Amino acid sequence: MVSVSPETWFKNAVVYAVDVEAFNDSDGDGVGDFQGLTQKLDYLDRLGVSALWLLPFYPTPNRDNGYDVSDYYGVDPRLGTLGDFVEFMDEAEARGIRVIIDLVVNHTSDQHPWFKAAQEDPDSKYRDYYVWVDERPPPDPERATVFPGEVEDERVWTYDEEADAYYYHRFYPFQPDLNLANPDVRAEIYRIMKFWLELGVAGFRVDAATLMIQPKHPDAEQLDDPHEVLRSLKRHAVARRSDAVLLAEADDAPGELESYFGDGAEMDLLMNFVLNAHLVAALATERAAPLAEGLERLPPADVGQWMNFLRNYDELNIGRLPKDLQDEVFERFAPDTDMRIYGRGIRRRLAPMLDGDERRVKLAFSLLFSMPGTPMLLYGDEIGMGEDLSLPGRTSVRTPMQWTDEENAGFSTASEDDLVLPVVSGGRFGHEEVNVAAQRADAESLLNWMERLIATRRESREIGEGSFSVIDVDHPCAFAHRYDFNGNAVVCVHNLSDGKCSLEFDLDLVQGDALYPLLGNADHTRHDDGSCEITLDDYGYIWLRLHRTGAGASRRSASESGQQSRPEGPRAQSESR
Template identity: 40%
Template sequence: MQVDWYKDAVFYEVFVRAFADSDGDGIGDLAGLTSKLDYLRWLGVDAIWMLPIFPSPLRDDGYDVSDYYTIHPDYGTLADFRALMAAAHERDLKVLVELIPNHTSDQNAWFQASRDPQHPEHEKYRDWYVWSDTDQKYEESRIIFLDYEPSNWTYDEVRGAYFWHRFFHHQPDLNYDHPAVQREMLRIMQFWADLGVDGFRVDATPYLIEREGTSCENLPETHAYLKRMRKFLDAYAPGTLLLSEANQWPEDVRPYFGEGDEFQMNFHFPLMPRIFMALAQADRTPIEQILARTPELPEGCQWGSFLRCHDELTLEMVTPEEREFMWDFYAPEPRMRLNLGIRRRLAPLLENNRARIEVANSIFLTLIGSPVLYYGDEIGMGDNIWLDDRDGVRTPMQWEASENAGFSTAPAEQLAAPVIEDEIYGYRKINVAAQREDPDSLLNRMRELLRIRKKYPAFGRGELHLLEVHPHTGLAYLRATVAETLIIFNNLAPEPQTVSVDLADYAGKTPVDILTGETYPPITEELYVVELAGYGYCWLKI
């Protein structure tokens, strides 16, 4: 078994609730997802990452867990999950589930026992959460959900004390200073490993442990426990992937890889807004600057790259001036903004400009790490900024032009979220069925890009070397292994560009475009010149 399979993989993030409804109740479910596995295999993805599927009050789309050991009844049963796993593995698809170790729902039985001194299990669970007689502790910790929460502490009338929460007030943080909490999370991982999962996307990893006088993020004690998680999984289910959501600067994320003994993968959060910044400014500088801060990784480790996801496009790790620029450029309507970010999908962000969408995907698929594609972005789905919180980027998948976009047979008013119906992004115009039939569609282009990416291991395993290109509207880089060398050119500007670069080290080589088969002029000692269309790109093998 190849334990570093994730290095060559393309991941697909799916919100089960909005993907496919098998029983007509208006809610996507596991059986619905199972029915669409052939589509995902056809598209060319290798692994499916499901957003939370555990029982939950759904006040935060499942990130408020009330029971870690079964399936939310809206989504099916454990038998449905086993059927999904079997069908996925038959198609050589890996499956990741979401693990939320930092916090639970306030409806979780553990919290109910912890908060209530009269509860028969209060003694067992009393210290499973972070309680305090005062709300003045950990004052150096930032508030993450600025638009919703005035404090990281909430007073509980039943217990007569404050409980700690880094996110919503209905999501109390677990106390990882308690040995029983640490053991319980390992049991949960064991349970799902026994069901055959290939990996865990681990939510909110920087916040597990609190210490006075710190930001309560990235603490050594947190890393010690995360290493324990990895050691346990390596022994119990070798090859199981741990993918971390550490929304931090690259140098602060580096410790989450440990020495190859913590997480195998972490998302590269600050790269994503800088791709959009570079496109907005027609200047590669933001990408160069963040890659200059990006450390080398231990053997066996990999970055996870993405353009969009189920959350807002985070602008936490940009300057205030850059944040204002990005808001003004990409989110002129106040409803498009959320917390310190932008709640928009990829196609609307890029004004549904096909060339801009393609060059963004060219960068995404070739620059660094293993790509994570958000459901619906392969067809250019739109969003609904008038829905609450981040629901506007979590609308039903648009399968076809029939009622409810082929997502569900339920009456429209019963759907988990309304389908997109506007003139530009509405399901009658933007859907999988129509794009599969159109050889020039975005969907078929994305499928082709994924197919070609898969043929060249350098994209997942090769070294990355940025090239000094003139002018700054060009972004070019080498992806190289011992066996192959690829040169990628991207035009960040809407106008055609003539870009030049020093490739003298490869003089005598003749580049071939792996996307078109076109042979380019041989490389010489002179500056190498490439003509790029507006927002054009080419992938060359030398």
């Protein structure tokens, strides 16, 4: 058996993204809290996830879902106390569940004491914690707001009367950017990281990583080494915890992404926005080509890992797709303008996008979990929750978790008017129809299937650590790929269309090799010439394990002796038939 290094635990992890305030309310005030999350750790343990990613839970005016932080060393009183957080961490550790938290240090709230001090005294050291100018610079298309249509006149400089100066912000005006070129600011960030690492967190999701490495002052030139700020975060993280991971929100051009891994000295994981858009496009068009193109656009990830997802808390960003493909995705998954946001995104949950068709939902998650990288699941997607488009902006996909068909979906005993957000009620995706309790009792439910999927992925080290290749199949709606690792292989085949398809391709099988299914129920037949024939139903899928024995193992070992274990990261390589 090959041992697993603690420092690479994330390669075979399954991450569950959860918003504490929307998950479970323990005290009946209408807001989810850490005690409520602790109560649901057994549910998450049974689901099989190995790590949680928590949205910001710090004290905040809460004008941007907690991303406007006013104190980096505490817990928002609505969500509990620091003691509640410590108890939660102890209980998560007891179940072997790691916790990753958001590190929101590109900006603060305008209510943070640092900004208050910067406003009050131009000679205070805190003045240089932010970016100020006396005259508002002209608009710069390279430094536009990240929320087009939501920020007045699209500018990123706001006048502050108390300071008699303009301050810089790429997000909302109430989120002034920190001056990360200031060594004192970086020292503050290192102290924040040390504090939470010593409380047991396994790492950080670095919010707005792409903006952190860009020059902020209008007179500043491009830094000689813009990534040093991210590398310094890694150095300080591993100094406190050797297996700490950094997950970057790096929504950058594909050609720039490899630099975020920094030859192993920077980010461990990157949120895979490129593959996300192309995977959704493949589901929308029911063609494999967009998925293959998305994989081809990714640079190698030899020293890190991609974090793959279908949905997250924000909009589903398809802005990097070609315009004609964007139009196809919008037409299929967001035909009404109210379903769209920022001109680039979709503000819907996955299950409604797929018309509640469980075959398509399972196909989508099977594809996601079989992609090269670490899969991430948004809370509630394991039961097929829907969205509430009557809510503004991105809050449409942040409604409370649906535990039962009872009042408030079992999320809270508070009155409906006191809930942090309304629960989804009525219709195909209302909590009366879609909830954990009902699906737990149904052996064929999406929830119970997701448990099997998660277990299968965690058992399949080939996907997390093996060499990846695309298998050439003569069918536009089918996608097949394989991973080779330690002499064995996992082969995954998916049919993106609503019609059956039959495929035959060479797997280089020899007598004595074992081939058996891990997931899915497609018909498969092996032939004496080493090939395999697979027949997939509508939206069908299958994962197969190829176990080398005897002559096959010997030949494979000899062929691999001069190869790297992961030669091209996620780059697609074709295998001829």
